[in-house]
Amino acid sequence: MGSLAGKTALVTGASRGIGRSIALRLAADGAAVAVHYGSNDAAAKDTVETIIAAGGEAFPVRAELGVPGDVDALFAGLEAGLGGRPLDVLVHNAAVTGGAATVEDATVEDFDRVFAVNVRAPLFITQRALPLMREGGRIINISSGVTWFATPEVVYGMTKGALNVFGRSLGHTLGARGITVNTVSPGITETDMNGWLTDNPGSAGEVAAMTALRRHGQPEDIADAVAFFASEDGRWVTGQTLEVNGGLFLGPTGER
Numbered sequence: 415m416g417s418l419a420g421k422t423a424l425v426t427g428a429s430r431g432i433g434r435s436i437a438l439r440l441a442a443d444g445a446a447v448a449v450h451y452g453s454n455d456a457a458a459k460d461t462v463e464t465i466i467a468a469g470g471e472a473f474p475v476r477a478e479l480g481v482p483g484d485v486d487a488l489f490a491g492l493e494a495g496l497g498g499r500p501l502d503v504l505v506h507n508a509a510v511t512g513g514a515a516t517v518e519d520a521t522v523e524d525f526d527r528v529f530a531v532n533v534r535a536p537l538f539i540t541q542r543a544l545p546l547m548r549e550g551g552r553i554i555n556i557s558s559g560v561t562w563f564a565t566p567e568v569v570y571g572m573t574k575g576a577l578n579v580f581g582r583s584l585g586h587t588l589g590a591r592g593i594t595v596n597t598v599s600p601g602i603t604e605t606d607m608n609g610w611l612t613d614n615p616g617s618a619g620e621v622a623a624m625t626a627l628r629r630h631g632q633p634e635d636i637a638d639a640v641a642f643f644a645s646e647d648g649r650w651v652t653g654q655t656l657e658v659n660g661g662l663f664l665g666p667t668g669e670r
Contacts, residue, residue, distance in 0.1 A: 416444030417645045422501050423450040424492055426479070426539065427455035427508030431606055434558060435633035436505055437461055439641045441470035445503060449491050450475045452508070479508055480530035485538045494545075501546040503644045504575070506536040507556040511607060515569035525569055532573035536580065550592040552644045555581045556636070557599040559659055574599075578655050585653030594652040596643045601659020603631035626661025635660075 422441045427433040429451035439488060441447045449472050451458040458474045465472035467543070475491035477484055492501075512520070512528035540553065557578050560571040577595055585595035603619050621630040638657045642648050 416442065417647075418503070419444035421445045421503060422448070422496060422499050423503035423505065423644070424450060424475070424543070425499060425505040425507055426450040426488075426535070427452070428505075429454050429461050432600065432603065432633045432636045433507040434461050434576050435503075435637035435666070436556075436640050437472065438465060438468075439634070439637040440503065440505075440644060441472055442468065443641055443645070444470075446471040446473075446496075446499070447642075448473060448475045448495050450477065450488060450492075450508065452476070452478045453569075465642060479535040480510075480527055483544055484535060489542050490541065500548045501543055501551070503552045503554070504540065504546055504547070505554045505556070505640060505644075506539070508535065509556070509573070511567060511570045514567070517568050517623060520569050528569050528573055529576075530629045533576045533580070536577065540584065544588075547591075547593060550649075552593040552648070553581075553584065553588070553593060554640050554643045555597040556640075557581075557594075557597045557655065559599055559601050559657065559662060561599065561667050562657075563663060580655075581655065582653045589652060594643065594648060596629045596648070596651060596653070597653055597655040598636060598639045598643070599657045599659070600636045601625070601657070601662040603636060624663060625659070629660065631658070631660060644653040 423445040425433055425437045428437040428449040437447045438451050449458055449461050462472045462474050473495035477488035509532045511526055514525045515524040557576050558574040561575045562576055581595050583598040618630055622628045636658055
């Protein structure tokens with residue numbers, strides 16, 4: 415049996431990309447997984463069916479984040495799927511980029527939308543989840559390398575910085591309950607959000623040239639790190655941010 419046998423997990427934004435890989439990995443480790451998604455019914459159905467076909471347990475939870483009533487909708491679906499069981503693992507993965515929300519072009523609407531999904535939702539989802547969580551539970555945030563290297567999309571970067579602070583504060587607050595809170599910060603990873611990696615010839619090679627392990631990340635690379643924090647092996651780690659990026663920007667990689 416897997417290390418999460420008998421446990422339950424909620425993964426937000428779990429129908430595609432990193433969230434899907436996290437859901438598949440936690441299910442493979444034995445957890446019953448609530449696959450949250452915003453609107454893509456087909457992708458969520460495929461994720462759930464893939465887990466079930468592999469012998470795992472999963473159910474979909476549809477709720478658009480960043481709108482009035484989002485947390486109520488999410489927890490109505492979650493609690494129905496749990497059927498009275500407690501929640502053991504909460505993964506905050508859902509996020510939006512805000513498009514061209516640069517300092518020159520950001521609008522109030524951009525700011526409010528990106529913060530509502532990337533920051534407000536994790537806070538209030540956690541607030542609602544805590545009464546359902548057992549002692550010794552796990553909360554894992556998915557942040558981004560843009561918290562330590564600069565990109566023009568300042569609003570998105572600000573939200574991920576807020577998520578890092580959220581993880582440290584929450585780790586301190588929930589320590590008395592034995593609940594660990596950690597943050598996984600992916601490097602440049604092949605997802606729909608980073609479509610330029612595969613759409614633009616040469617992009618993958620450029621990323622490889624600035625990464626110590628000479629390739630860009632895959633969603634499974636991030637999911638494996640999340641699985642560690644979710645497992646018993648991660649019991650003595652809390653309030654930390656782990657950069658999972660293959661050694662991005664460690665230094666020059668060219669031959670002398």
